[in-house]
Amino acid sequence: MSCKLLVVFSIAVCFSAVSASSCSSPSLTSTSFTTLDGTILTNIAYVSQFKLSCDGxxxxxxxxxxxxxxxxxxxxxxxxxxxxxxxxxxxxxxxxGNFEIKVYDDEGYAAVRKAQRNGEDTSAVPTVGVVVLYHPGAYTGPWINSELAAVIVAFGVLYYAVTTKTKLEA
Known part of the structure; x- marks a missing residue:
């Protein structure tokens, strides 16, 4: 009797584990963040947070x-x-620009890895969903540094002063 009960219980656990790992009619809602200031950083961080709901x-x-x-x-x-x-x-x-983040469950990711090992195209593998992250680009500072602008202005003033002086002396 206890052996039959143990078999029924293990079948029920396996069935619930299989049904819990699949997602029918998935829905993704996401928010994304990227590093926008690249003046003192060496790396740009891309972060996407999303909620997944299956059947609501x-x-x-x-x-x-x-x-x-x-x-x-x-x-x-x-x-x-x-x-x-x-x-x-x-x-x-x-x-x-836009980055497509393809989201896979266990079965989908295993199919992607198998396709990559076999040299096949992975676009045919079904995804749970695709999250789009937009990165407008990072600000890396002005085109001309302030020191360079000051030197250019100083040479401009010096040139104007020298040419005006030579005109006055002539």
Missing amino acids: EPADIPLYAEVGGKPLSVVKSKETNEYVVSWLEETKKAPR
Whole structure:
């Protein structure tokens, strides 16, 4: 009797684990942040927070992300029930524009890794959703430093003074 009960209980646990890890009709809402001041920083930070709901209920499944072919880890906050994806780029190499963050569940990410190993196209793998992060570019300072502008103005004043003096003496 207890053996049958144990088998039924383990089947129920396996079924609930399988049904909990899948997400039907997912919905993503996101907010994104990027570093905008690159004058004294060496790296630009890209951060995207998003909430995932499955059938209108908050989801609690492990997720993975990919941006431009690079795999990224997705972390879930216990306090806010939000997922967070972040990465860094060097300031000089950081492009501006839209970044598509493809979000995968366990099965989707395993299919992406398999396609990459086999040299196949990963665009056919279904995603849980796509989050778009916009980076307008980082401010790296003025085109001309203030020291250079002061030297240019000083030479301009010196040139004007010398030419005016020579005209007056002639």
